[in-house]
Amino acid sequence: MTPERFAALYWLVAAIALAWLLHLLDPVLTPFLAAGILAYILQPLVARSAGWRYMSRTSATGLVMLLLLVSLVTLLLILLPLLRYESGLLMAKLPELLDIVRQRLLPLLEQYFGVAAQWDATTFKELLSEHWQSAGGVSGKVLPWLGSSGLTLINLLLNLLLIPLVMFYLLRDWPLLLQRIDESIPRRWHDKTREIAGEVDAVLAEFLRGQLSVMVLMSLFYAIALALTGMQFALPIGIVSGMLVFVPYLGAVIGLVLATLVAVTHFDSYIGVLVVWGIFAAGQMLEGMVVTPKLVGDRIGLHPLGVIFALLAFGQLFGFFGVLLALPISAMLLVGLRHFRGWYLTSPFYKN
Known part of the structure; x- marks a missing residue:
């Protein structure tokens, strides 16, 4: 086997081994991947902010992440009240909607599809209203489930907390990371690698x-x-x-x-x-x-x-x-x- 073929085989085996390792570490790497994508997107904004007078790279990173947090909170403040308000209106209009289903939709189903559905609208309204008003009781059923799935929940929370932490360090140390990667590239491939990366x-x-x-x-x-x-x-x-x-x-x-x-x-x-x-x-x-x-x-x-x-x-x-x-x-x-x-x-x- 020639040295060139041996080198090609070596790199092929190394790539397969790396892919298999990444597959095994998929649950661990997910927050790092998400943080890396977000850091890449926000990096130009951090670099521009760090160029301001008296603004360090660390301060610029904190400022950009604060703006991201404010944007997410604003989005939730738009969605949650809207959903709550419209859900209340929906429940108030529910009896009328159920009557529409009983008077219009069910006859169509029976006429075109031969489906003879029995519909007790009054019982359904009372049942739904009862469960809607006693929604607080759901916690009694949810908490045991959370206890049995505690490890999964803890992992989810840790991943969510890990994403902003990893993103902060990636954004703060981005120039240093690029410098270390650049120094590690073999010199004979350096120019071509930088060209492709650019x-x-x-x-x-x-x-x-x-x-x-x-x-x-x-x-x-x-x-x-x-x-x-x-x-x-x-x-x-x-x-x-x-x-x-x-x-x-x-x-x-x-x-x-x-x-x-x-x-x-x-x-x-x-x-x-x-x-x-x-x-x-x-x-x-x-x-x-x-x-x-x-x-x-x-x-x-x-x-x-x-x-x-x-x-x-x-x-x-x-x-x-x-x-x-x-x-x-x-x-x-x-x-x-x-x-x-x-x-x-x-x-x-x-x-x-």
């Missing part, structure tokens, strides 16, 4: 700008479309739905639940609810098939079909996190493929 960084920056454009555009779409229906709280629901599109399905699910609660309590017929559902269905199709492929795919150099394929393929292979990381990983792979193609076209194998 291209990857530029592509990821374009991805983030494109994703921000998607969030703004989808916020406008949902807010305007819901406002045209005359529904209450169209602006906050639209903004929340659009701003959360970067997390697959989360924005659509939260927005749909909130919008449905508002629509049920606002409109006099079920037609309004169906219109709201149609808006969110159209929004999902628009975001997945047009907006993201164009605004994100074009920026990172992926064809719109490539964007759709990457989302489907990574989702199939890695589930939720696969969909979340599909486009940035595809962008990095694209940079590697471009350099591989350049090497291949100049190789003796291609020329001869």
Whole structure:
């Protein structure tokens, strides 16, 4: 075996071993991965803040993380009161809704599907009202479950606490970490590695700008479309739905639940609810098939079909996190493929 083949085999075995180790450490690495992604996103803001007069890197890191915390708290302050208020309105309107189901929906089910459903609306109302008013008793059932699942809950809380801690140290020591990595690169690969890393960084920056454009555009779409229906709280629901599109399905699910609660309590017929559902269905199709492929795919150099394929393929292979990381990983792979193609076209194998 030639030295070149031995080196290639060595690095292949090392890569497989590393991948297997990462798979085994997946539960431990999850908070570090989340903190690393957030630190990479916030790093330019910290670097710019650290350039201010009398502002150290540590102070800039604390300031940026404080702004992030305030943003999250503001989002919760928008969502929770809205959900509580609309839930109360829904319960007040529940008897009317149950009568609509009994008088309109059940006859349709029996007529078209042959389903003869027995419906005691009075009993159902009393049962639901009783459980709604005694919701405090749920804690008596939840606490034993928490006791039996205490270890899982503790791990979850530790991971949640670990993310901001790791993120703080990554942001504070970012220049030092890059310097150490740069010093560790073999000198014969140094220039090429820095070139590829620079291209990857530029592509990821374009991805983030494109994703921000998607969030703004989808916020406008949902807010305007819901406002045209005359529904209450169209602006906050639209903004929340659009701003959360970067997390697959989360924005659509939260927005749909909130919008449905508002629509049920606002409109006099079920037609309004169906219109709201149609808006969110159209929004999902628009975001997945047009907006993201164009605004994100074009920026990172992926064809719109490539964007759709990457989302489907990574989702199939890695589930939720696969969909979340599909486009940035595809962008990095694209940079590697471009350099591989350049090497291949100049190789003796291609020329001869």
